[in-house]
Amino acid sequence: MEDMMGQVNVKLIVRFLEGNNGLFIVRTRGRRSEAVGQIKTKCRVKMYKALDRVNYANLDLCRHLRQPKKKLGVPSLLKLCCQKINSCHVDLIKEALSCIPNHLAPLLLEIAIDVVAPNAVITLMSNWPLPVLCFGDVVHPENKDIFTEEMGLDLMVFKGIIERTKACRIKVLDLRGFKLNATFSKLIVQMWPILSLKKHQLKPKKLAKIIAKAADVEFSRYMEELLPRMLNDILSHEMVQDSQLLIHIPRGEKMVVKIDNIQFTASNTFFMDYLICNCLRSVTPVVITVSNIHIKSDLGIGDEVMDSLAPFIVLKGQDINTLEGLSLRQLEEGIFFMVSQNLKKFSKLRSLDLQDCNIYLQEGKTRSRTIGRAIMARTLSGFENLVRLDLSFNYLLGCLGEILDALRLPLEFLSLRNCDLNDHDLECLGNSKHALSLQELNLSKICQFSIYDNDRISSINLFKVVFCFKKVKLLNLAQNHFQDASIPSFCEKLPQNLERLQYLDIAGNVLTEESILQICKSLAKLKHFQWFRLTCSTNLLDEALGHLNQANENALQAKLRICSLLSALGRKDIHIEVVRLSYAIFVDLMDVMEV
Structure with missing residues (x-):
């Protein structure tokens, strides 16, 4: 590690990566700060999220289950040459990079990353001959988690950036498509723009005025005191003061760093650091752009409800393009309607996730009900590129049709998990302009118990509406109280009406094995079907009282019988995922903990 870091203060970098003593000044309100920018995923296949970018034309849901193909044969002469160059001294790597054609640089970096050659990676980056360095082009798809580990490639990237030479031509550093560890995300947002400033620009009061102007907020006494104080904390930090850790960008040029996700909560003020970074982009040579912003309320006991508004300040200085x-997520009641006015400017949004935002819409012509629906409709109608929408865990009874009509474009993704809906809402969905465009649809947990029989959606009506979505490829119908009596009719119509289906989730529905096998026979007729997720338990109490090993054994035997049936039908390619009933029922809690 000492050799890799060269003359840079290694202890300082290590302390940053370990999060000791605030190399990142994450100010918390009496609670331990949360990880920022890291969105966890489980290893099992599940439906995608609203903010994911999905290529539905080439879905391969079982790819992670297959062993990676071994590279056979002798490496090409070109690759052997690249390997030899990467094993040389850094001076020879620089010389080779200046002599070879520029289009070979990505291959050199790809091989250096594959064989974990830190010196080669750092040298190649600091002398990169192309204007764009996209890690998605030099890292194999099976290594998409390469930035989740600290003190690895993230450290090499940072070292390559701060050792940038005059030969380096990087104008865009693209890290999209990768999950970044929390510390690396904080480093990029909080420090990189500041490290790119010249010494004469590091004046807190002057920078504070630039930030206030860019954020379009009044430079009040509060802002006049708070911003300079925060800037002082950052500018006086030893990392900024260390001349070896500066990022040197040629005069008149900028380097744009692109990352996928960043998350803000009310429990820490990292959102202020992002505001600073964003609002200084007119003067900092390093500019950070984020594709997706996540804001989650996590108020604790004693906090004011209005505190949950604090993270929304990041939208003030956010580039709308x-x-x-x-x-x-999980906003307090009324907060969404308070901030909706600030969302309208992001007309180019393609994805919107409003899970559990305490959105409460009702039918009727009273003033309060009409205003609520009108605000929701106006907000959604302002997004001219919106094609992915998640409204899960909200109360939309009788109002779904109005929401769907307000959307400008037909959706490709829609999640209504655990929404309060009625049969009229389902009918509106089936007759909407979105019915023939949806590629992914989550209707799980919408057939819930209601004290009013006319408000409850029956599984029979749900089955009828499902067949309106002719192009759907991923369908989630989990936890909908399916009855065995309705399965034969569903199976009869499934092959003709859902020809493009590739994933089906019915976990949490208590069905007999005979019904499940009947569904499997229908799914086997779908040419492109890949993944079936189900529950084999017939009773939650039996599962709870039974021995865990016995429950697992029963599930395994049921899976073997299903696979045997599919094999006899010539469909060994379909993956069967059996989940316990208890897991399917408590999955909501796991989803909350996940983010």
């Missing part, structure tokens, strides 16, 4: 997705 770079934001593709916005996720607002």
Whole structure:
């Protein structure tokens, strides 16, 4: 590690990566700060999220289950040459990079990353001959988690940037498509723009005025005191003061760093650091752009409800042309309607996640009900590029049709998980302009118990509406109280009406094995079907009282019988995922903990 870091203060970098003593000044409000920018995923296949970018034309849901193909044969002469160059001294790597054609640089870097050659990676980056360095082009798809580990490639990238030479031509550093560890995300946002400033620009009061102007907020006494104080904390930090850790960008040029996701909560003030970074982009040579912003309320006991508004300040200075997705989760009641006015300017949003935002819409012509629906409709109608929408865990009873009509474009993704809906809402969905465009649809947990029989959606009506979505490829119908009596009719119509289906989730529905096998026979007729997720337990109490090993054994035997049936039908390619009933029922809690 000492050799890799050269003359740079290694202890300082290590302390940053370990998060010791605030190399990142993450100010918390009496609670431990949360990880920022890292969105976890489980290893099992599940439906995509609203803010994901999905190529539905080439879905390969089982790819991660297959062993990677071994590279056979002798490496090409070109690759052997690249390997030899990467094993040389850094001076020879620089000389080779200046002599070879520029289009070979990505191959050199790809091989250096594959064989974990830190000196080669750092040298190649600091002398990069092309204007764009996209890591998606030099890292194999199976290594998409390469930035989740600290003190690895993230450290090499940072070292390559701060050792940038006059030969380096990087104008765009693209890290999209990768999950970044929390510390690396904080380093990029909080420090990189500041490290690119010249010494004479590091004046807190002057920078504070630039930030206030860019954020379009009044430079009040509060801002006049708070911003300079925060800037002082950052500018006086030893990392900024260390001349070896500066980022040197040629005069008149900028380097844009692109990352996918960043998350803000009310429990820490990292959103202020992002505001500083964003609002200084007119003067900092390093500019950070984020594709997706996640804002989640996590108020604790004693906090004011209005505190949950604090993270929304990041939207003040946000570039409307770079934001593709916005996720607002678990907001307190009324907060969404208070901030909706600030969302309208992001007309280019393609993805919006409003899970569990306490959105409460009702039918009727009273003033309060009409205003609520009108605000929701106006907000959604302002997004001219919106094609992915998640409204899960909100109360939309009798109002779904109005929401769907307000959308400008037909959706490719829609999640209504655990929404309060009625049969009229389902009918509106089936007759909407979105019915023939949806590629992914989550209707799980919408057939819930209601004290009013006319408000409850029956599984029979749900089955009828499902067949309106002719192009759907991923369908989630989990936890909908399916009855065995309705399965034969569903199976009869499934092959003709859902020909493009590739994934089906019915976990949490208690069905007999005979019904499940009947569904499997229908799915086997779908040419492109890949993944079936289900529950084999017939009773939650039996599962709870039974021995865990016995429950697992029963599930395994049921899976073997299903696979045997599919094999006899010539469909060994379909993957069967059996989940316990308890897991399917408590999956909501896991989803909350996940983010």
